[in-house]
Amino acid sequence: MVKNTIISTSKANSLYWLGRYEERVYITLHLLRKCYDKMIDGDPEDYCPIWHKLDTDGVYPTIEAFALGIMYDDSTSCTVMAAQTKAMDNAILLREDISSETLSYLEMSLALIKECRQKQETNIICLQPVIDWSLAFWGSAEQRIHNHKALYIMMLGRNIENLDMLLRFDYDFERIALAYDSAKRYFQQMSNIIDADVEAELNKLIIKEHFDLQDAAYKSKVLKLINQLVKV
Amino acid sequence: MHKYCLSLHRDKYQLADQTPNLNMNIRINELIDSRDTVNKWMERFGVRFGVYKHGVFNEQLFPFDSIPRIIPASDWSYLEKGLKQRVMALNKFLWDVYHDKRIIKDGVVPEEFVYSSKGYLPECEGINPIGEVYAHIAGIDLVEGKDGQWYVLEDNLRIPSGASYPMIAREITRKVSPQTFTQNAVAENRNYSKLLATMMDEMNDDRGIAVILTPGRYNSAYFEHSYFAEKTGATLAYPGDLFVEDNKVYYAGLYKEKTRVGCIYRRVSDEYIDPMMFEASSLLGVPNVMQAYKAGNVALINAIGNGVADDKGIYYFVPKMIEYYLDEKPILQNAPTYLPYYKNDYQYILDNIKTLVIKDVSEAGGYGVVFGKDLSKDKLAELKQLIIDQPRRWIAQEVIDFKDLEILDDDKLVERKADLRAFVVSGKETKVWASGLTRFSRNPDSFVVNSSQGGGFKDTWIMGEN
Numbered sequence: 135m136v137k138n139t140i141i142s143t144s145k146a147n148s149l150y151w152l153g154r155y156e157e158r159v160y161i162t163l164h165l166l167r168k169c170y171d172k173m174i175d176g177d178p179e180d181y182c183p184i185w186h187k188l189d190t191d192g193v194y195p196t197i198e199a200f201a202l203g204i205m206y207d208d209s210t211s212c213t214v215m216a217a218q219t220k221a222m223d224n225a226i227l228l229r230e231d232i233s234s235e236t237l238s239y240l241e242m243s244l245a246l247i248k249e250c251r252q253k254q255e256t257n258i259i260c261l262q263p264v265i266d267w268s269l270a271f272w273g274s275a276e277q278r279i280h281n282h283k284a285l286y287i288m289m290l291g292r293n294i295e296n297l298d299m300l301l302r303f304d305y306d307f308e309r310i311a312l313a314y315d316s317a318k319r320y321f322q323q324m325s326n327i328i329d330a331d332v333e334a335e336l337n338k339l340i341i342k343e344h345f346d347l348q349d350a351a352y353k354s355k356v357l358k359l360i361n362q363l364v365k366v
Numbered sequence: 367m368h369k370y371c372l373s374l375h376r377d378k379y380q381l382a383d384q385t386p387n388l389n390m391n392i393r394i395n396e397l398i399d400s401r402d403t404v405n406k407w408m409e410r411f412g413v414r415f416g417v418y419k420h421g422v423f424n425e426q427l428f429p430f431d432s433i434p435r436i437i438p439a440s441d442w443s444y445l446e447k448g449l450k451q452r453v454m455a456l457n458k459f460l461w462d463v464y465h466d467k468r469i470i471k472d473g474v475v476p477e478e479f480v481y482s483s484k485g486y487l488p489e490c491e492g493i494n495p496i497g498e499v500y501a502h503i504a505g506i507d508l509v510e511g512k513d514g515q516w517y518v519l520e521d522n523l524r525i526p527s528g529a530s531y532p533m534i535a536r537e538i539t540r541k542v543s544p545q546t547f548t549q550n551a552v553a554e555n556r557n558y559s560k561l562l563a564t565m566m567d568e569m570n571d572d573r574g575i576a577v578i579l580t581p582g583r584y585n586s587a588y589f590e591h592s593y594f595a596e597k598t599g600a601t602l603a604y605p606g607d608l609f610v611e612d613n614k615v616y617y618a619g620l621y622k623e624k625t626r627v628g629c630i631y632r633r634v635s636d637e638y639i640d641p642m643m644f645e646a647s648s649l650l651g652v653p654n655v656m657q658a659y660k661a662g663n664v665a666l667i668n669a670i671g672n673g674v675a676d677d678k679g680i681y682y683f684v685p686k687m688i689e690y691y692l693d694e695k696p697i698l699q700n701a702p703t704y705l706p707y708y709k710n711d712y713q714y715i716l717d718n719i720k721t722l723v724i725k726d727v728s729e730a731g732g733y734g735v736v737f738g739k740d741l742s743k744d745k746l747a748e749l750k751q752l753i754i755d756q757p758r759r760w761i762a763q764e765v766i767d768f769k770d771l772e773i774l775d776d777d778k779l780v781e782r783k784a785d786l787r788a789f790v791v792s793g794k795e796t797k798v799w800a801s802g803l804t805r806f807s808r809n810p811d812s813f814v815v816n817s818s819q820g821g822g823f824k825d826t827w828i829m830g831e832n
Contacts, residue, residue, distance in 0.1 A: 135563050136628075138575040138601040140619030145607075226412065226583060230595035230602050238410045245409065326621055366620070 153291020485673015573628030
């Protein structure tokens with residue numbers, strides 16, 4: 135059978151957003167673990183920074199309510215459940231590109247999150263398999279996606295989301311510069327979907343001399359540009 | 367005919383082979399134990415089908431019963447010949463209807479049945495599908511009577527679905543219960559994708575890529591569309607991905623890239639396939655694809671207009687078609703069927719309506735099927751009046767007392783009605799897939815096995831000679 139190497143606009147969009155949402159699941163759980171650790175010795179309100187950095191203003195009376203909210207709440211886009219659902223919504227359209235095996239890790243994750251919601255599990259440890267399956271998903275994707283362009287678009291999504299989250303959570307320059315360098319590998323591979331002007335602007339901003347995430351205007355500008363970089 | 371049955375043996379279920387010459391060692395306990403694991407794996411692979419209820423779309427798992435339907439080699443050989451014969455005749459009928467109309471002129475099929483059929487599309491007159499094949503994929507629904515006789519209940523020649531389920535069930539069952547397959551010569555069924563891919567290649571003839579056109583994620587058979595795309599290597603195309611230019615079809619890529627499409631396995635109904643020719647409001651089709659098809663620049667699988675041959679009214683004439691086109695005796699039997707159109711049948715139906723099953727020819731999916739025995743006096747009278755008013759709309763059949771298959775209901779072994787959808791693939795040659803979708807009713811009182819009405823499915827094992 136003649137192999138198609140062309141990727142449609144709708145498929146490129148699904149690949150990109152699959153990469154973003156799946157990475158969001160992983161990072162949100164990672165940050166939650168850190169937040170939980172902090173709350174053991176600190177105040178219940180220590181959840182607030184993480185919540186606010188995700189651009190939401192939910193107020194929870196207890197740590198448990200916060201845990202239930204950020205893990206399972208459907209009504210806001212920054213929860214584990216919402217990100218996993220959206221990753222799945224995109225992945226389901228890509229079975230023949232990513233393979234049933236790769237897709238299965240997301241199916242299992244979503245099923246587990248739903249099951250934990252049903253049981254009202256508040257201990258984040260119950261979602262540890264979601265982290266494991268997320269890593270398995272990426273491993274499987276790299277191994278099984280034969281159309282390298284499709285893989286690059288997904289990896290672009292993953293890297294952009296990583297950068298977005300690191301910026302939101304005020305990671306240091308070294309970490310963000312490294313993440314940006316990692317993303318750049320895919321800019322080169324997929325230059326036709328990268329906005330060259332935005333890239334040029336980012337290149338000027340993500341340098342040691344200008345880097346200042348305490349400057350709200352700077353942070354907001356970099357975040358905005360990061361989200362405008364890919365045209366799918 | 368060979369018979370197999372499950373029998374309770376002490377506290378164990380055993381598959382008893384009543385044919386001493388066949389050496390079978392079905393590890394039935396292992397299969398029974400594997401049911402939940404297999405269903406879990408099905409969930410893992412997203413094996414679902416969608417159902418619209420009250421306007422709301424829901425996806426649900428298609429319950430799998432791990433005890434297979436077993437068809438011995440000798441039965442299969444008979445079925446295979448009969449299925450091939452039937453589909454070859456149906457393909458010839460479709461060609462004839464849209465070209466010479468010999469069968470109508472010769473009075474074998476009355477013209478009213480052809481031209482009043484909802485599936486007959488005058489727009490398809492004179493179109494020459496590549497290779498003269500119309501029904502590339504045919505799904506023939508059969509039941510096995512208690513006397514061991516197989517009957518064809520229905521031909522599905524438009525977009526028959528369901529082959530993906532036994533295919534993936536086999537894949538999973540082989541993982542879960544490998545020894546069952548090392549010890550039994552069960553014909554491979556995962557080669558269905560190869561059958562499809564070969565047929566698509568033959569129809570494509572190197573014109574371009576092959577695509578599977580899906581209406582989208584919210585179609586009830588979306589899992590199947592995406593699974594076949596994965597397994598055949600075809601591209602899954604969504605409405606909007608394809609366009610026509612100079613009577614040729616293209617797949618649109620990012621930033622004005624495009625590639626020629628030579629073959630479309632379309633899972634979009636006839637009426638929605640081309641808004642320029644059929645339903646103008648359709649957003650699911652490809653504008654002007656019919657022009658490209660007419661010009662012979664793209665193969666459509668299945669061909670457009672096939673509905674005229676799988677109409678429930680035309681079904682009555684299929685045995686006559688076999689004799690007419692192939693000059694052979696039909697190998698497979700229809701269920702005894704009556705057409706109110708014919709005077710004798712008309713009276714018989716009105717006199718015996720209580721014992722017959724009445725089918726509305728315009729319905730599908732198990733809808734529009736009523737059993738006379740289930741109707742009240744008033745409802746029977748109402749139905750009789752409908753038949754009197756619109757005789758062409760109905761067919762009546764004797765209720766076949768078809769064989770029950772044993773299924774696991776929770777942990778109990780119970781008997782339920784089951785049918786078999788066999789798949790026949792026609793490219794340069796007509797081939798019958800050595801497996802099929804066995805659907806069963808979960809309701810003990812029901813003969814309706816459709817998945818859309820809550821039924822489950824089994825794998826179908828075709829046994830080797832030894």
